[in-house]
Amino acid sequence: MSETTAHMHDDHDHGPASGIMRWITTTNHKDIGTLYLVFALLMFFVGGLMALVIRAELFMPGLQLVEPDFFNQMTTMHALVMIFGAVMPAFVGFANWMVPMMVGAPDMALPRMNNWSFWIIPFAFTMLLLPLVLGIFGIGGGGPASGWTLYPPLSLQTGDAFAFTIFAVHMLGISSIMGAINIIATILNMRAPDMTLLRMPLFVWTWLITAFLLIAVMPVLAGAVTMLLTDRFFGTTFFSAAGGGDPVMFQHIFWFFGHPEVYIMILPAFGIISEIIPTFARKPLFGYTSMVYATASIAFLSFIVWAHHMFTVGMPLGAEIYFMLATMMIAVPTGVKVFNWVTTMWKGAMTFETPMLWAISFVVLFTIGGFSGLMLAIVPVDFQYHDTYFVVAHFHYVLVTGAVFALIAGMYYWIPKWTGYMYNEKLGKWHFWLSTIFVNILFFPQHYLGLAGMPRRIPDYSVQFAEFNMISSIGAFGFGISQLLMVAVIWQCVRGGKKASARVWEGARGLEWTVPSPAPYHTFETPPAIDDSMVAHPDDLAH
Amino acid sequence: MAHTQGSYYVPHGTKWPILGSIGMFIALFGAAIWLNDADIGRNIMFIGTAIIILMLFGWFGQVIRESESGVYNDQVDTSFRMGMLWFIFSEVMFFAAFFGALFYARTLAVPWLGGEGMGASTNEYLWNGFEAVWPTNGPAEIGGKFQTVPAFDVPLWNTLILLTSGLTITLAHHALKKAQRTPLIIWLAATFLLGFFFLYLQAAEYMEAYQHLNLKLSTGVYGSTFFMLTGFHGLHVTIGSIMLVVIWFRVLRGHFKPENHFGFEAVAWYWHFVDVVWLGLFVFVYVLVA
Numbered sequence: 001m002s003e004t005t006a007h008m009h010d011d012h013d014h015g016p017a018s019g020i021m022r023w024i025t026t027t028n029h030k031d032i033g034t035l036y037l038v039f040a041l042l043m044f045f046v047g048g049l050m051a052l053v054i055r056a057e058l059f060m061p062g063l064q065l066v067e068p069d070f071f072n073q074m075t076t077m078h079a080l081v082m083i084f085g086a087v088m089p090a091f092v093g094f095a096n097w098m099v100p101m102m103v104g105a106p107d108m109a110l111p112r113m114n115n116w117s118f119w120i121i122p123f124a125f126t127m128l129l130l131p132l133v134l135g136i137f138g139i140g141g142g143g144p145a146s147g148w149t150l151y152p153p154l155s156l157q158t159g160d161a162f163a164f165t166i167f168a169v170h171m172l173g174i175s176s177i178m179g180a181i182n183i184i185a186t187i188l189n190m191r192a193p194d195m196t197l198l199r200m201p202l203f204v205w206t207w208l209i210t211a212f213l214l215i216a217v218m219p220v221l222a223g224a225v226t227m228l229l230t231d232r233f234f235g236t237t238f239f240s241a242a243g244g245g246d247p248v249m250f251q252h253i254f255w256f257f258g259h260p261e262v263y264i265m266i267l268p269a270f271g272i273i274s275e276i277i278p279t280f281a282r283k284p285l286f287g288y289t290s291m292v293y294a295t296a297s298i299a300f301l302s303f304i305v306w307a308h309h310m311f312t313v314g315m316p317l318g319a320e321i322y323f324m325l326a327t328m329m330i331a332v333p334t335g336v337k338v339f340n341w342v343t344t345m346w347k348g349a350m351t352f353e354t355p356m357l358w359a360i361s362f363v364v365l366f367t368i369g370g371f372s373g374l375m376l377a378i379v380p381v382d383f384q385y386h387d388t389y390f391v392v393a394h395f396h397y398v399l400v401t402g403a404v405f406a407l408i409a410g411m412y413y414w415i416p417k418w419t420g421y422m423y424n425e426k427l428g429k430w431h432f433w434l435s436t437i438f439v440n441i442l443f444f445p446q447h448y449l450g451l452a453g454m455p456r457r458i459p460d461y462s463v464q465f466a467e468f469n470m471i472s473s474i475g476a477f478g479f480g481i482s483q484l485l486m487v488a489v490i491w492q493c494v495r496g497g498k499k500a501s502a503r504v505w506e507g508a509r510g511l512e513w514t515v516p517s518p519a520p521y522h523t524f525e526t527p528p529a530i531d532d533s534m535v536a537h538p539d540d541l542a543h
Numbered sequence: 544m545a546h547t548q549g550s551y552y553v554p555h556g557t558k559w560p561i562l563g564s565i566g567m568f569i570a571l572f573g574a575a576i577w578l579n580d581a582d583i584g585r586n587i588m589f590i591g592t593a594i595i596i597l598m599l600f601g602w603f604g605q606v607i608r609e610s611e612s613g614v615y616n617d618q619v620d621t622s623f624r625m626g627m628l629w630f631i632f633s634e635v636m637f638f639a640a641f642f643g644a645l646f647y648a649r650t651l652a653v654p655w656l657g658g659e660g661m662g663a664s665t666n667e668y669l670w671n672g673f674e675a676v677w678p679t680n681g682p683a684e685i686g687g688k689f690q691t692v693p694a695f696d697v698p699l700w701n702t703l704i705l706l707t708s709g710l711t712i713t714l715a716h717h718a719l720k721k722a723q724r725t726p727l728i729i730w731l732a733a734t735f736l737l738g739f740f741f742l743y744l745q746a747a748e749y750m751e752a753y754q755h756l757n758l759k760l761s762t763g764v765y766g767s768t769f770f771m772l773t774g775f776h777g778l779h780v781t782i783g784s785i786m787l788v789v790i791w792f793r794v795l796r797g798h799f800k801p802e803n804h805f806g807f808e809a810v811a812w813y814w815h816f817v818d819v820v821w822l823g824l825f826v827f828v829y830v831l832v833a
């Protein structure tokens with residue numbers, strides 16, 4: 001007991017411990033946020049390299065560089081690494097850094113569990129990547145090659161990698177659930193007394209709803225892959241018609257997780273964009289309350305649309321029509337959001353610093369991805385598009401120019417608060433323009449490839465697809481190399497530069513801008529008093 | 544002390560999570576290579592599991608000591624409550640996946656295999672002659688002829704046992720709130736004894752199913768759903784019973800106060816959750832079987 005008392009004095013009087021143990025044992029939300037972000041950046045490049053292997057192989061028709069099985073390992077692992085290693089941890093990193101500061105909390109609600117949520121992930125990725133890496137060195141059969149969706153019966157034919165993949169998914173699920181519980185408890189229980197729910201920044205709102213989605217669907221994924229595991233090793237027949245099961249049942253359970261999962265990756269992106277646009281338009285967010293309701297509506301609808309991923313699998317007609325109409329309804333709350341962002345900019349005193357450029361690019365390009373999603377929702381049309389490059393183009397517009405662009409926008413927006421220095425604006429703008437140009441060269445032609453019938457997840461193709469594939473591959477390498485500029489910007493900004501002020505951006509509102517830059521190791525040990533000038537959306541307060 | 548008494552307790556560095564991650568990795572790595580036919584994997588798995596158990600003892604021990612020393616204020620208590628409730632919600636969703644599999648197989652997959660609705664040609668060309676019935680081990684009759692466990696025998700007793708245990712833990716909770724130590728100890732002991740009795744009966748039921756009814760995990764989709772649902776539930780009863788034993792020992796040591804006993808309540812919530820899942824199982828797995 002005397003030991004704990006001694007520790008408590010340390011907490012508030014001292015900064016971080018030194019050396020590697022600081023990062024391994026930390027319970028500080030800013031340290032853990034940094035860990036998440038650095039890990040996500042690393043995985044962004046690991047997953048990116050896999051994408052470049054894919055695009056290099058597809059540069060020309062014919063088998064050029066890799067074996068077809070290795071190609072399939074690349075498509076599978078690229079998705080798993082990007083989804084579970086890059087995008088999701090990056091958003092959790094933002095939540096860790098920003099949510100306590102935005103709501104006026106001393107830290108996350110459950111700081112020790114916060115540490116565990118992060119430190120499971122590197123071990124999970126060791127588990128996931130091990131068979132692939134061993135395979136590259138000629139040991140074992142390589143990584144999983146069934147696609148990240150792990151559809152049986154194909155996924156059940158995976159070699160030694162199978163159990164490793166399943167257990168890695170289990171570990172990532174445990175991590176996500178603990179992280180999400182922590183975020184919900186922080187938002188609901190740790191707000192400063194003046195921080196009422198409808199005063200919360202939209203980033204906090206979107207994360208509250210995202211965390212709910214995570215707790216609701218990650219266990220379902222765990223259940224689905226557990227059934228795969230027992231089908232493979234313990235003689236169950238969940239997914240085998242011979243025993244009365246059904247392989248299509250896996251797809252239903254998987255997409256019950258999978259569709260909310262795509263909103264897990266985009267709702268916090270909406271939150272980041274909703275912070276950035278008002279700052280650089282120097283106007284409060286238009287329709288704050290409608291943004292909150294739209295987010296909640298999208299989350300609700302996400303649970304009842306899953307089978308739009310499997311229109312061609314053979315479902316009763318009534319189910320096809322239902323899932324088509326339910327899916328199209330999502331366009332309504334999403335349209336509300338896009339409308340609100342545009343209206344926020346309308347007649348604003350706009351400036352175009354790097355975060356704003358990424359945010360505007362997000363609004364335009366994400367909307368393209370949204371529209372192609374609407375096309376895919378139409379059953380008879382989807383019969384043509386299913387499993388073609390049109391689908392690949394669609395989800396890369398929402399995930400790369402959507403989720404990833406929002407993450408990069410948020411990084412530029414908040415990095416002065418994290419490091420205390422301004423980033424290199426010139427380099428940032430180069431990064432933006434090169435990325436935006438190349439990403440469209442990369443993904444836009446894939447729409448045409450898909451419409452012309454090129455299937456996804458195939459290492460070779462008919463010569464009629466040659467030109468667009470070559471253009472797409474050039475875009476891929478351009479986009480990939482451009483991301484090195486981001487590393488340069490971050491590296492410079494961590495090491496020094498122009499000192500950032502507390503507010504950083506002239507139009508910035510919100511509690512995080514009331515603390516110095518860099519934010520002190522402990523913020524808000526006593527809850528701050530909040531007045532309207534500190535709140536991001538003063539117009540929507542009840543007057 | 545005064546510095547933190549009123550404010551939210553933010554702990555200093557912790558070594559338990561990294562130990563947990565290492566244990567989890569070793570355990571699952573061992574399990575993975577064991578499943579790939581490397582027998583050494585089993586021992587590796589046990590080592591990892593031992594590390595996880597060590598971590599749980601250390602971590603919970605530290606939290607209990609901190610709690611008993613009074614560093615947690617009401618706001619910390621609320622965080623713990625929210626954490627436990629959302630954890631239970633995640634468990635509900637885990638079971639929902641398996642209940643979903645049961646409902647899908649029973650109301651859609653099997654009838655379609657039998658030629659209903661859109662399954663007409665599937666039945667005609669792939670599984671000709673297969674009649675959709677429930678329970679089933681599928682058109683290939685995987686595992687051979689089998690019988691089901693009658694609902695109004697051991698499962699009914701188990702239902703009564705769990706319902707009674709839900710009552711006894713409530714009685715224990717009332718005793719705790721009124722600071723009546725002896726009834727608290729007795730009712731709590733009764734609860735976990737009922738839990739262990741449930742597990743004993745379920746083990747006997749499994750033996751009976753394997754030895755006499757030819758009902759196995761590999762008995763087609765019926766065996767799959769039956770054993771996975773009841774098995775995961777049994778695992779949760781085991782975890783819940785261990786948790787009950789832990790708080791029983793804490794009570795013996797004089798832990799918990801009438802106005803402050805989150806640890807006790809968390810276990811009670813968990814126990815009620817296990818109880819409710821069982822009621823779902825009893826109805827959908829045992830009673831409505833044919």
Ligand SMILES: [Cu+2]
Pocket residue numbers: 258259262305306308309
């Ligand atoms: Cu979807």
